Amino acid sequence: EAQVTQNPRYLITVTGKKLTVTCSQNMNHEYMSWYRQDPGLGLRQIYYSMNVEVTDKGDVPEGYKVSRKEKRNFPLILESPSPNQTSLYFCASSSHGKKSPLHFGNGTRLTVT
Amino acid sequence: AQKVTQAQTEISVVEKEDVTLDCVYETRDTTYYLFWYKQPPSGELVFLIRRNSFDEQNEISGRYSWNFQKSTSSFNFTITASQVVDSAVYFCALTPGDSGGYQKVTFGTGTKLQVIP
Numbered sequence: 001e002a003q004v005t006q007n008p009r010y011l012i013t014v015t016g017k018k019l020t021v022t023c024s025q026n027m028n029h030e031y032m033s034w035y036r037q038d039p040g041l042g043l044r045q046i047y048y049s050m051n052v053e054v055t056d057k058g059d060v061p062e063g064y065k066v067s068r069k070e071k072r073n074f075p076l077i078l079e080s081p082s083p084n085q086t087s088l089y090f091c092a093s094s095s096h097g098k099k100s101p102l103h104f105g106n107g108t109r110l111t112v113t
Numbered sequence: 114a115q116k117v118t119q120a121q122t123e124i125s126v127v128e129k130e131d132v133t134l135d136c137v138y139e140t141r142d143t144t145y146y147l148f149w150y151k152q153p154p155s156g157e158l159v160f161l162i163r164r165n166s167f168d169e170q171n172e173i174s175g176r177y178s179w180n181f182q183k184s185t186s187s188f189n190f191t192i193t194a195s196q197v198v199d200s201a202v203y204f205c206a207l208t209p210g211d212s213g214g215y216q217k218v219t220f221g222t223g224t225k226l227q228v229i230p
Contacts (some may be wrong), residue, residue, distance in 0.1 A: 033218070042119075042204060043158075043221035058217065084127060098208040099146050101160035102218070 002027045006091050006105035013081055014113055018062055021076045021108050023091030029103070031094045032074040032109040033058065034066065037107075043090065050097065081112040115140040117207050121220035126195050127229050134190040136205030142166075143173070144194070144210030147181065151200040155160045160200045161203075164188060166210065169211045 004025045013019055025032065035050035035058075043077045045058030049068040063085055065077040074093075078085060094100040116139040126132045138147065149161040162172060164181045172179050176193045192199050205221040 025180055037219075040122075040222060043206075045219040048217070060218075088156075092158075098210050099165070100161070101148060101163055102150075102158075103160070104158040107156055107158075 002103070004091055004093050004103050006108050008108060010109050012092065012111045012113065015082055016080050016110040019078050019081060019110075021089060021091075021110070023074045023076065023077075023105060024072050025074075025093040025103070026072065027093060027095065027103065028071065029093035029095050030071070031097045031100070032068065033092050033094075033102070034064070034074070035077050035090045035092065036060065036085075038087050039089065041091075046076070046089075078110075081110075084113050086110060086112050115142075115145075115207055115209060115217075115219045116221050117205050117221035119205055119224050121229070122222070123225045123228060125227045128197060129192060129194050132195055132226065133194050134192075134203050134205075134226065136187050136188045136190065136221060138188065138205070138207045140207060140209055142209040142211040146208045146210055148206040148208070149179065149188075149190050150204045150206065152204065153198075154200065158204070162192075178182045192226075194227075195226075197228050197230050198227045200226060 005040045007022045030051050034046040035043040037043050047066040049055045091105040092102040118137045135182045145166045147164045178191045180189045202223045202225045204223045207219050
């Protein structure tokens with residue numbers, strides 16, 4: 001089954017404790033991206049990647065890191081999480097970039113206390 | 114800079130009523146792509162439709178229809194004879210197309226639709 005898999009689904013952590021949210025897709029998509037969803041703000045793009053070793057910032061990259069060492073994986077790293085990063089996070093992939101629809105993972109609800 | 118505006122934050126309708134969700138966009142690109150996504154209460158995001166800027170044909174899929182008008186920069190979504198299963202948050206999104214390979218997606222803030230039985 002074609003899918004984007006995010007883990008974990010729920011994560012509660014404390015300020016400053018490094019964490020990684022994993023994302024993997026099995027559709028051989030070149031494009032992958034991360035979004036955060038906050039009430040009243042919709043979805044905002046954090047980072048995106050056009051291919052292995054090619055990444056770029058979205059609208060809200062501060063406090064996040066990403067890496068794309070393999071085509072299928074695109075982890076989101078929070079080196080020192082803060083409470084304002086409490087949010088619902090989605091990973092997505094697409095086959096042909098700008099003109100292709102996004103396939104989303106099921107989301108990761110992160111709480112930073 | 115690009116922008117997507119969904120002015121309707123929440124809409125409530127009674128089952129079987131028709132409802133239109135508005136989406137107004139801004140972009141300087143001559144080529145761009147518009148999308149609608151659905152987020153049901155279970156939380157996943159599901160793709161509904163894509164429209165290219167150079168294709169102004171409206172589209173109908175069952176009870177769903179989309180009205181794309183470049184003259185007013187709008188891409189509205191109508192649900193005919195709404196059902197409880199249509200209750201969800203709906204997002205409109207825009208991707209610019211003039212630059213090569215780049216995928217900067219801008220989403221609207223979403224419209225929460227509640228269909229009351």
